[in-house]
Amino acid sequence: MSNENKKENLNIETTKILQDINYKAFSKAQNISNTLATDNFIKQLCLHNNDYNYSSTKIVLNTIQKTSNLELCYVLNSRGIVLASSEYQIDNTLIIEGKDFSFRPYFLDALQGKNVIYPALGVTTKSPGIYFSSPIKDNANSIIGVIVCKINMDDIDGILKEYQYKALISTSDGIVFSSNTKEWLFSSIYPISKEKLDQIIKDKQFSDTSIKPLNLDLKKYYVSEQSIGDTHWKLLALSPKNLAPLLTPMQMSFIIIIFLILNILIVTIVVLMYTIYKGRESELNFIKLFQAVEQSSTTIVITDVLGTIEYVNPMFLKLTGYSLEEAIGSNANILKSGEHTEEFYKQMWTTILSGEDWRGNFCNKRKNEEIYWEDALISSVKNSTGEITSFIAVKEDITKRRELDELLNLYATMDEMTGTYNRRSCLLLLERQLQSSKRQNQRFVVIFIDINGLKSVNDSYGHNFGDALILSAVDAIKSFLRASDSICRLGGDEFLVILPNTELSQSEIFLNKIHANIEEINSKENYPFILSLSFGEAEYSPESPLTVDDLLQIADEKMYENKAIIKQKQGTKGIFR
Missing domain, CATH: 3.30.450.20 (PAS domain)
Structure with a gap:
């Protein structure tokens, strides 16, 4: 093979492996990090660190981590403290919540508004990984925290090990972080200043591992060097220029003959494949030949x-x-x-x-x-x-890819104030539930809910009190929801609850619990008004199937009937004490 052909083959193979690494690791993790940074639950946790926001964020992080095969996802507040984390993929007993990572450059650089890719050994686990971080911003575009996604090196190392050439991945500082040649790991492909080495030690980037120069005579190799994505990371592949002859002329002739025979066999296999396609009784041969x-x-x-x-x-x-x-x-x-x-x-x-x-x-x-x-x-x-x-x-x-895309889409369409699904997500969930119930021959119930007197509260006491009334209503409803149930905000004072695999008689038990909870809330709160809700139910049954529009219309009509009864009972005072 000529030198030019060697170089061309090296470049072609390097391009293929680069695409594989970028798809399986770099671009995937960066996209997930950027998406999570816009998640409403995560934003709310950075602004208000309470149990509800914490548990909601945990669900998001664990779901993303499992469906994306990330090693770890976690949220840092603006001081570098871990607020919430997914379960650690390698050791689910490991807890990093509450730890201080403010010294890590991936946190410090993200606070400056940058998307960061940072290689390091885990502070706690010592396992090598690449950290992708993105700033979390509030509605005023102020940075309120940092989201971090960590990928371990197994996938990348596995790709390089299958590569026929010697290969390495170097960081933006020129440090070898992955290679199919073990002795190259944590060496530098070009000189690093003492100040930079001191900074690496201070940041605990590679724990106690010492960084040594990579003693390699590049003149002896053909080198293919390519950048990974938009980063300053490099993929280098090396192929020796001059290999000493290992075979005698007779051996070479024998190899050439074998090569020609193999080519003939390959052509024969292709011909057999086409005859099998024609329907001949050669399926057994097809299986053997095409393992x-x-x-x-x-x-x-x-x-x-x-x-x-x-x-x-x-x-x-x-x-x-x-x-x-x-x-x-x-x-x-x-x-x-x-x-x-x-x-x-x-x-x-x-x-x-x-x-x-x-x-x-x-x-x-x-x-x-x-x-x-x-x-x-x-x-x-x-x-x-x-x-x-x-x-x-x-x-x-x-x-799984579609489920992840749909999940990220869903999280992007939540109601920011209440943390419930918004109208667009509600219609999507309702349509899915309808199709699922059809396939499984099951019933489900939808409940239309309206907050009585919300406009009067807003007009009399301002929107802060109105928002408090809305959040009280959401809390009262959520207390009794199962993991499979959903609550959606359709508009200012209107909500919809979806109860899968439920009959009307069972939903009555659910409503009775909410009524009891509302009475307890009203007895404790000192607001000049009470919490009052109107409900309307509709049931989907396989025996008399309805459309989404039918269900919403029935539930809406029953809700207004219920609202009229409540209004008559409350009299002129309405919801005011």
């Missing part, structure tokens, strides 16, 4: 032109729950979930029958009725005359 397909982490399906399944790989069986006997011979529409329209499938079939590739996302259904999402590429297979004989689909499970 790479069998062991793939993606789903691979081959069908005839009518959609009848001829081959599936083990990942398909694992993902869908169908056995091989159940899948082969069935139509691919056994995976249909009902989520897509007939027009969606018509457009897909039109595309692939014309010989073009189709790319898109499927919402499919497992054998046990569970829903999952796939990113799919479907291509046609043609015979020598150009006739389409089969279709091959390569699909990736993106359920």
Whole structure:
């Protein structure tokens, strides 16, 4: 191989591994850090460190940490104290809440409004990781805290270990933080000043690990150097320039012959693959010859032109729950979930029958009725005359990715004052609950709630008192919500509660508890007015299914009937004492 080809191959391989590292670690963690910095629960915790904001933030952090495979997420206040943290992925007994990390540069730089990427050994765990931090700002754009996401080095180290060349990742200071050559770790690729080394020790960046120069004669290597994303971090790959001949001419001739034989075998395998696509009884050979397909982490399906399944790989069986006997011979529409329209499938079939590739996302259904999402590429297979004989689909499970995207979307649409879902999120949750209840043949109840006299309180005592009345109402309702229940704020004084797997008779028990709680609140508070709520219920049942609009209309009408009765009982004084 010529020197130019060696350099080109090195650069191509380095670009591939760079994309992998950036996707699995750097860009993912930075995006999550930036998103969490805008989360309303986290902002409220920095402003008001109370039990409700703390528990809400913990849910957010633990959910993001688990779905994103981060090692740790935590929130620092403006003094560098940890207010809340996710469970530590490596040791869930470790508690860092209350610890002071104000000395860490990722905190100090974030306080200056920067998004920071900082390599370090954990202060408590000593485990190496990369810390991504972002400033948390209030509505006035003042920095009130810092969000930190830590990724461990397992994924990155694993990528480098599979790399055929010697490779390293260096920080913006030139320190090797990951490498497939162990002795290079924590060495510097160029000289570091004494002042910088003293600062590293002061910051406890690498614990007691000493930083030594990387003694490497770069003249002996081809070097591919690429920046990681928008950072000053580098990925370096090295390939020796001159390798001494290790083989005799006879051995080289033998290797060339073997290489030619392997090429012939590869061509034979490709030919066999096309004959299998034509429907010949060679499935066993297909499995043996294409073990790479069998062991793939993606789903691979081959069908005839009518959609009848001829081959599936083990990942398909694992993902869908169908056995091989159940899948082969069935139509691919056994995976249909009902989520897509007939027009969606018509457009897909039109595309692939014309010989073009189709790319898109499927919402499919497992054998046990569970829903999952796939990113799919479907291509046609043609015979020598150009006739389409089969279709091959390569699909990736993106359920967790979609759930994370939806979760982040959901958190971005919360009502800031009450911490409840806002109207937009409410309609989304309600539609999901409707679809879920249809599939599982279950009932659920929605309760329309209106705060009586809120406008009068605002007019008479100001909006601060009105806000206090709203928060009292939310607290009274939340006290009895289950983990599966949801509360949403539809407008200024209107709320909606969604109670899954519940009947009307059960919701009456829920309302009685709220009424008792309201009486207790009114007996303790010294406001010149009382807390008074009007309720209206509607039930979804599989026997007489309703739409979202139907449910809201019924609940709204019943709420106004209840409101009229309460108004008559209260008389002219209304809610005022």
